[in-house]
Amino acid sequence: xxxxxxxxxxxxxxxxxxxxxxxxxxxxxxxxxxxxxxxxxxxxxxxxxxxxxxxxxxxxxxxxxxxxxxxxxxxxxxxxxxxxxxxxxxxxxxxxxxxxxxxxxxxxxxxxxx
Amino acid sequence: xxxxxxxxxxxxxxxxxxxxxxxxxxxxxxxxxxxxxxxxxxxxxxxxxxxxxxxxxxxxxxxxxxxxxxxxxxxxxxxxxxxxxxxxxxxxxxxxxxxxxxxxxxxxxxxxxxx
Numbered sequence: 001x002x003x004x005x006x007x008x009x010x011x012x013x014x015x016x017x018x019x020x021x022x023x024x025x026x027x028x029x030x031x032x033x034x035x036x037x038x039x040x041x042x043x044x045x046x047x048x049x050x051x052x053x054x055x056x057x058x059x060x061x062x063x064x065x066x067x068x069x070x071x072x073x074x075x076x077x078x079x080x081x082x083x084x085x086x087x088x089x090x091x092x093x094x095x096x097x098x099x100x101x102x103x104x105x106x107x108x109x110x111x112x113x114x
Numbered sequence: 115x116x117x118x119x120x121x122x123x124x125x126x127x128x129x130x131x132x133x134x135x136x137x138x139x140x141x142x143x144x145x146x147x148x149x150x151x152x153x154x155x156x157x158x159x160x161x162x163x164x165x166x167x168x169x170x171x172x173x174x175x176x177x178x179x180x181x182x183x184x185x186x187x188x189x190x191x192x193x194x195x196x197x198x199x200x201x202x203x204x205x206x207x208x209x210x211x212x213x214x215x216x217x218x219x220x221x222x223x224x225x226x227x228x229x
Binding site: 002004033035040041042043044045048056058090092102103104105106107108 | 118120148150155156157158159160163203205216217218219220221222
């Protein structure tokens with residue numbers, strides 16, 4: 001158990017809809033990262049938050065947004081969903097803000113857009 | 115643009131033998147490299163890392179080698195065990211604009227260790 005909790009584990013929705021993925025980092029970790037894993041793709045970095053503020057941005061679509069709350073949990077919002085958004089979404093956390101640190105990953109949310 | 119490449123989608127070895135997983139990178143700004151292991155239905159877990167100031171790092175059965183001139187790293191598992199069967203991700207970190215570091219992953223290699 002990595003200590004990172006992601007909910008829900010599975011999500012099935014339709015095109016055009018909006019969903020929210022939730023992540024609780026390990027106790028004491030201030031950074032939260034979101035990654036997307038599609039078929040035949042590696043882990044694509046989406047975004048990082050450190051202590052409530054956006055720290056780094058990757059290949060995140062404009063239809064996607066995220067935030068980190070004062071209690072350090074994070075939410076990833078995906079809107080106007082398309083079939084191609086179907087993927088496994090991972091949250092990870094680390095103590096500091098530099099990404100050359102060991103990340104602890106949650107078990108992921110499997111999103112299926114039908 | 116795939117900056118971290120794992121060209122072998124899969125690898126099969128016999129129990130007790132050596133497993134060698136390879137990774138190539140293109141970005142010369144990468145200065146820290148990590149390997150993660152992923153079992154089905156679980157998130158990736160950190161395995162071993164190496165800084166660009168070193169060329170080898172060892173942790174038990176796992177050794178990572180870094181060849182900076184070739185922009186290549188490899189993970190050696192000796193001896194391989196059936197429990198090592200998993201997807202292995204290579205990852206690299208370095209400056210990516212300003213002072214921000216970004217961890218970039220390869221697509222992974224599925225290792226199967228046969229009893």
